[in-house]
Amino acid sequence: MATIKDVAERAGVAPSTVSYVLSGSRRISEDTAKAVRAAIAELGYHPRASARTLRSARSEVLVLAVPRESGKYRAMDGRFAIEISDAARGHGYDLLMMTEPDGVDGLLRIARSGLADAAVLMAVAQADPRVAALHELGFPTALLGHGDGREESGVSWVDLDWAAAVALAVHETAAAGHRRMVFWASADHEIEARRGYALHGLAGARTAAAETGADVRVQPSAADPALLRGRLRAALMAAPAPTALIVQHLIPLPLLLAEVAALGLRVPQDLEIVLVGSLPDEPGGPALPRIDLPVGQMSAAVAGLAVEAIGGAAPRHELIAPRMAESQGVRPPGGPADRPAPVPRMETQNRCD
């Protein structure tokens, strides 16, 4: 493996000159620069990251804390990881994955070893111990999600406004004429873990219920399919029957849809279903009214905030306003007057693999 010394020798210059040609931090004559570049190309030279990092105290790496709860996997997490990696590269940073179950130890290890310059935390919870630990270390951090906004005032974050998103869904549903609806919230374990999106979603449902005067029954989801099925059945069969189901916990959506079908309920005539926080380009999902999770926007933002934090910028907070996807609005109780729809149609997507 060629070193900067080899390049310098071949080009007939000092190692420092090679370094200056590469970094551009001092003027070097065009002739010399050309010779150096030729030597670099001939030797296939690439600077050793460790040497550069050792001297400059910059690794050009971000570490991403991926949530990992006992074997559970959320499709969103992988998607975010990939998009954040793309965004980080756009800033000249590589992305290291940190998937240790309890992220605190792993993050401290990475932070104190200097392997990364900043951390990006996913699935932030209220009073998240990772935030406190990194803050104590003075380690640049950006959060994907937020808790109650107080303990994170010293740290940058970006989040979909989940409270507003659920509230928007309730308002739109009420505006379409629905008076009784079920809000299918995050799962028990997410609420217990005090994940920001779970708590904010619940708060948004309560606020919007009060504002619209609609009858909104809040029902947490469950990880266990049997339990989930039982709760859903109870919620939908209650009298008077709800005419709309607003779903934040999307992972078991196929199961929800199947159960709705098994109960003999037609969508949307007997029951309208509104999704909150769906991935924007899932091929072949049913064409339901929904509020998309802006994965690309959030990923780009959080990577940018992490890079800013490395530069010592003051913390910033981005709360993204929810928007209804344009493809499909909430349909009134009894379904649209113009066409029967016994089977939900599948929509087209340009991003399906």
Next chain:
Amino acid sequence: MATIKDVAERAGVAPSTVSYVLSGSRRISEDTAKAVRAAIAELGYHPRASARTLRSARSEVLVLAVPRESGKYRAMDGRFAIEISDAARGHGYDLLMMTEPDGVDGLLRIARSGLADAAVLMAVAQADPRVAALHELGFPTALLGHGDGREESGVSWVDLDWAAAVALAVHETAAAGHRRMVFWASADHEIEARRGYALHGLAGARTAAAETGADVRVQPSAADPALLRGRLRAALMAAPAPTALIVQHLIPLPLLLAEVAALGLRVPQDLEIVLVGSLPDEPGGPALPRIDLPVGQMSAAVAGLAVEAIGGAAPRHELIAPRMAESQGVRPPGGPADRPAPVPRMETQNRCD
């Protein structure tokens, strides 16, 4: 930030002694070791990764090349990334994500900078340029997937035996009494990119067709939903009508199922559906006969092979034999005699969130 020198000073020893206490590569008296450990704890010392790497030429990092085709996103990629990260940590390695669209440049940059000690490549294709480039560099590499097995003889890989998997599906389907079936292969662009799984799946279908004498029509899938729908409709409506559909391209599965329903076909009486491979998190997917993709096993294996390769071990190849999932066998044409099943039941999963 404390350095090894600070620790040495506080403990009243030489820096080298601290290093030996940490690495254990020389005997140090228990008294001295205790003093050093105390100093480390008091100062919150952690060795700088860059200094260690510079000296030892080992970064303890693997780089994972995640396939990235022009904005397309495959749900399984994130799942594999997370599981491989877990497996790598089990060997003491961290995982760096490489998501640049054309992986070759990015991989070479990481490899030559010494940021990682080995590479793991996903979605390997026949004559994959990444394999050749890394091999030329002498960079330790392990592949998830394989091409035709010739050009990769110098590199370790692990793969599900896709040919055997599809063949098994055809055999089981034929054994259940089906004589006419459609094999729904990988999408056009995957076949054009000569991805190993796509080509091997096609080969397995042809072999098994000859072996069983069944009428197996091979139909590649498509990324475009309209195109896909048209092909599916043509394949299912052809005379004589097929009684089974074997699906390798699972990503648009909801769309496939909806189209089958829209054609008025009942599963399994009119059309049995057999799945080859898995989706990342499908709690509540329909209980169809399937051959699972062993994600955990493959991830652990590929991480292990990469670590082995760093140690200079000879390349090894693991071809995993396919197994039918136990939950549900292939049902005969006309459906099971004992019970009608107008709506496919949803199955339970222990891995659902």
Next chain:
DNA sequence: TCGATTCGACGAACCGATTCGACGAAGCGC
């Protein structure tokens, strides 16, 4: 023509660990 300024390149210190050779003290046999 001479002193002041600018330009381009060099040399050496430095970042923080690892690791090898060396060395003093203690333990051993005779």
Next chain:
DNA sequence: GCGCTTCGTCGAATCGGTTCGTCGAATCGA
């Protein structure tokens, strides 16, 4: 009591870059 080995520790070289101070040569104005 003397030489030899063993044990525990130290000091210094080393990995490969970056960066600051310096210095000779060229350029400039008076």
